[in-house]
Amino acid sequence: MTQDVRVRFAPSPTGHLHIGGARTAIYNWAFARHHGGTFILRIDDTDPERSTTENTLAILRALRWLGLDWDEGPEAGGTRGPYFQTQRSASYAEALVTLRASGHAYPCFCSAEELESKREVARVKGGYAGYDRACRSISVADAAVRVEAKEPHVWRIAVPQDRGDVVFHDAVRGELSFPPAALDDFVLVRTDGTPTYNYATVVDDALMEITHVIRGDDHLSNTPRQILVFEALGHDVPTFAHLSMILGADGKRLSKRLGAVSVEAYRDDGFLPEALLNYLTLLGFALDGDTTVFSASQLIEGFDLERVSKNAAIFDAEKLEWLNGVYMRELTPEALVDRMTPLLIEAGLLTSDEALARHDWLVALAPLVAQRLKRMDEVVPMVSFLFADDVEIDPAARDKVLSDSHVSVMLHATRSAMSDVEPYDTTSLEAALKALPEALDVKPKALFQAVRVAVTGSTVSLPLFESLELLGRDLSVRRIDAAIALVDAS
Ligand code: GLU
Numbered sequence: 073m074t075q076d077v078r079v080r081f082a083p084s085p086t087g088h089l090h091i092g093g094a095r096t097a098i099y100n101w102a103f104a105r106h107h108g109g110t111f112i113l114r115i116d117d118t119d120p121e122r123s124t125t126e127n128t129l130a131i132l133r134a135l136r137w138l139g140l141d142w143d144e145g146p147e148a149g150g151t152r153g154p155y156f157q158t159q160r161s162a163s164y165a166e167a168l169v170t171l172r173a174s175g176h177a178y179p180c181f182c183s184a185e186e187l188e189s190k191r192e193v194a195r196v197k198g199g200y201a202g203y204d205r206a207c208r209s210i211s212v213a214d215a216a217v218r219v220e221a222k223e224p225h226v227w228r229i230a231v232p233q234d235r236g237d238v239v240f241h242d243a244v245r246g247e248l249s250f251p252p253a254a255l256d257d258f259v260l261v262r263t264d265g266t267p268t269y270n271y272a273t274v275v276d277d278a279l280m281e282i283t284h285v286i287r288g289d290d291h292l293s294n295t296p297r298q299i300l301v302f303e304a305l306g307h308d309v310p311t312f313a314h315l316s317m318i319l320g321a322d323g324k325r326l327s328k329r330l331g332a333v334s335v336e337a338y339r340d341d342g343f344l345p346e347a348l349l350n351y352l353t354l355l356g357f358a359l360d361g362d363t364t365v366f367s368a369s370q371l372i373e374g375f376d377l378e379r380v381s382k383n384a385a386i387f388d389a390e391k392l393e394w395l396n397g398v399y400m401r402e403l404t405p406e407a408l409v410d411r412m413t414p415l416l417i418e419a420g421l422l423t424s425d426e427a428l429a430r431h432d433w434l435v436a437l438a439p440l441v442a443q444r445l446k447r448m449d450e451v452v453p454m455v456s457f458l459f460a461d462d463v464e465i466d467p468a469a470r471d472k473v474l475s476d477s478h479v480s481v482m483l484h485a486t487r488s489a490m491s492d493v494e495p496y497d498t499t500s501l502e503a504a505l506k507a508l509p510e511a512l513d514v515k516p517k518a519l520f521q522a523v524r525v526a527v528t529g530s531t532v533s534l535p536l537f538e539s540l541e542l543l544g545r546d547l548s549v550r551r552i553d554a555a556i557a558l559v560d561a562s
Pocket of ligand 1: 082084273
């Protein structure tokens with residue numbers, strides 16, 4: 073690419089970052105990084121009622137959590153700022169002066185009621201073809217006097233009368249053509265002086281020297297209008313790339329039930345940012361024919377708009393879970409400890425001092441956890457049995473496993489084996505306990521399940537011998553004693 077690539081992600085802070093927006097951000101970021109260009113974050117906060125600072129901060133947080141960094145924008149600064157649309161009124165006003173001087177914009181004094189009745193008449197006649205350009209014939213001098221006198225007005229674009237089809241080449245969808253009949257002299261600036269989306273976006277994209285507009289195809293119908301504004305401003309039209317919709321497994325628009333939740337909700341549900349980034353990228357992009365799992369740097373290396381699909385993508389929650397599991401298992405024990413520790417602290421299982429003191433112990437625990445983990449939110453329930461003195465035995469497990477008439481004998485034998493074994497580690501424990509079923513003439517499964525329930529409280533848990541070692545002799549014996557008391561009392 074000869075020109076320096078400059079792309080932007082321009083969320084409206086009317087809500088948190090959802091997965092559709094996150095995918096748009098990822099593609100922009102990957103495209104910029106691939107070309108050594110600039111990734112700009114612009115906050116389209118022009119809707120005063122629905123835009124909040126809280127949402128803006130949540131969007132920044134979610135982008136950072138995903139590993140996306142921006143070169144210009146909030147908190148990063150940059151020479152083309154400000155990066156909040158509400159702070160850019162001067163630019164919109166200045167551009168309007170230019171458009172007015174070149175005859176590309178004119179004031180329209182038609183009231184809302186007038187416009188509505190014209191629309192009604194047109195509808196009856198067969199189809200509303202847009203604003204009838206009534207005010208375009210007012211002379212520039214007369215219009216200036218009325219504007220000066222503060223007569224309520226909007227500013228409209230003067231679409232060239234001889235404008236042919238608006239044709240552009242979309243980097244994803246190919247050549248697209250819109251007949252000018254569908255493009256009336258639309259409003260650029262409202263009566264209250266605020267810019268419309270199509271106007272503000274183009275002024276910003278022009279001043280920020282955006283070279284590629286990569287966004288969701290819900291904006292496709294805005295694009296011909298935006299092209300007209302670029303032309304009116306005498307500015308080069310950027311390349312557009314419209315991303316197809318993400319659909320739910322039912323083939324309909326993504327609903328809350330089928331995955332349309334915020335990026336931060338995925339974080340809270342225990343997904344790893346690398347896995348979510350990888351998964352969202354796959355919703356419309358293929359690195360090659362068959363690579364499903366790839367890192368951010370592989371994505372940057374291989375990102376190409378030519379490989380972005382124009383077909384709708386289907387959000388598959390199971391595939392995301394699977395991919396998350398793949399990333400979980402790839403974490404080194406140290407990396408998993410880094411991610412587990414805050415969760416353990418938050419759950420009250422450890423203090424930060426204890427986490428430091430027990431670092432090696434946590435590193436030994438990590439591989440056992442990694443094998444069974446699909447999501448980080450499974451960590452706390454999986455390991456909590458290791459942290460208290462006593463364990464609460466799941467009633468169903470007790471009824472199923474501890475009701476066997478031989479359980480008391482099995483637990484007594486286990487207790488004495490545990491007391492004697494040296495050292496108290498996985499290998500010695502395994503050797504000592506594996507000898508018991510034969511000696512007692514019971515089924516191995518019955519004995520090990522009884523020990524498991526006694527020590528962990530549940531029939532499903534981390535591997536038994538490793539758990540006993542991590543728990544230590546004292547706590548293991550204490551729990552066996554508690555289970556013996558429970559069994560003997562019933
Ligand atoms: N603020 C717009 C949105 O969130 C930006 C659209 C665009 O990229 O032009 O949909």
